[in-house]
Amino acid sequence: MSKSNVVITGGAGFLGSHLCDKFISEGFKVICVDNLITGNVNNISHLAGNEDFSFIKHDITNYIFLPGRIDYILHFASPASPIDYLKLPIQTLKVGSLGTHKVLGLAKEKGARMLLASTSEVYGDPDVHPQKEDYWGNVNPIGPRGVYDEAKRFAEAITMAYHRYHRLDTRIVRIFNTYGPRMRLDDGRALPAFVGQALRGEDLTVFGDGSQTRSFCYVSDLVDGIFKLLMSDEVEPVNIGNPAEITIKQFAEEVIKLTGTKSKICYKPLPVDDPKVRQPDISKARSLLGWSPKVGREDGLKITIDYFKKSLNRD
Numbered sequence: 001m002s003k004s005n006v007v008i009t010g011g012a013g014f015l016g017s018h019l020c021d022k023f024i025s026e027g028f029k030v031i032c033v034d035n036l037i038t039g040n041v042n043n044i045s046h047l048a049g050n051e052d053f054s055f056i057k058h059d060i061t062n063y064i065f066l067p068g069r070i071d072y073i074l075h076f077a078s079p080a081s082p083i084d085y086l087k088l089p090i091q092t093l094k095v096g097s098l099g100t101h102k103v104l105g106l107a108k109e110k111g112a113r114m115l116l117a118s119t120s121e122v123y124g125d126p127d128v129h130p131q132k133e134d135y136w137g138n139v140n141p142i143g144p145r146g147v148y149d150e151a152k153r154f155a156e157a158i159t160m161a162y163h164r165y166h167r168l169d170t171r172i173v174r175i176f177n178t179y180g181p182r183m184r185l186d187d188g189r190a191l192p193a194f195v196g197q198a199l200r201g202e203d204l205t206v207f208g209d210g211s212q213t214r215s216f217c218y219v220s221d222l223v224d225g226i227f228k229l230l231m232s233d234e235v236e237p238v239n240i241g242n243p244a245e246i247t248i249k250q251f252a253e254e255v256i257k258l259t260g261t262k263s264k265i266c267y268k269p270l271p272v273d274d275p276k277v278r279q280p281d282i283s284k285a286r287s288l289l290g291w292s293p294k295v296g297r298e299d300g301l302k303i304t305i306d307y308f309k310k311s312l313n314r315d
């Protein structure tokens, strides 16, 4: 039997490239589409020459023609860290709206199943904790994060509309903070910022008083959950993340301990609309997909710190 074909938009990004690896290892043919504005070919260079892998440099907000059969499309293209979407606000809005529309059109044309990468940001600065899928969120549409949050909320809405009106086979994953190798050291997120600072002997920049919380999921757990969701029958959004919640100050202290740095913590202003708490309720993923995260923070952090050490030595 011939292999199933999967298109991964944003396939040269952090999560996208791990998904390329996962689908190749599961016996799929992968077509990676990325315009490389925040993705990087280094993330997929190990797949070059693999007959089951191809790469197309393309901005998915523009029409794309792909010949042949396509069975699955995973839409992961988007700037995804707060400083990226502050630098690229229009591209962020466009890829979530126009890009999602193009991907849905392609899925409809090919009769493919489409999975949308959504986000915990659809919950905004949540006043329900932990966040369950039936919570509608607390998003400031006109704040600096609105470009990402509203683009993803629109993306969910248009995905459900294609499902309801065109009977398209769709899935929506709401991804919570994820980390691991291939994150960019300069993407501005807490984890790469702290690890980079610790390894360079600089002070760790905690924003606000560091009492805000996040819950960090190791990338292999996330990819495993996404694969299970894609193969399931669940059409409505499913949270995938690790519920182990920690304050950002404790997280900085953990990075200091694990890197063995002499760096201290310094405090910087809290960005506008920074969510005060975030923790996924994963009971839906547990019961529907039989999925739960396996990698603890200390183990995941050690692997990620090693990766960043090597990339700093390369630079």
Ligand code: UDP
Pocket: 081, 082, 177, 188, 189, 190, 191, 193, 194, 205, 206, 207, 208, 212, 214, 248, 270, 271, 274, 275
């Ligand atoms: N943060 C921080 N120092 C940094 C970068 C981020 O204290 O150098 C904080 C940020 O304000 C937020 C949390 O860490 O409260 C997680 O931020 P991140 O950018 O990783 O992603 P977010 O979860 O906000 O999307």
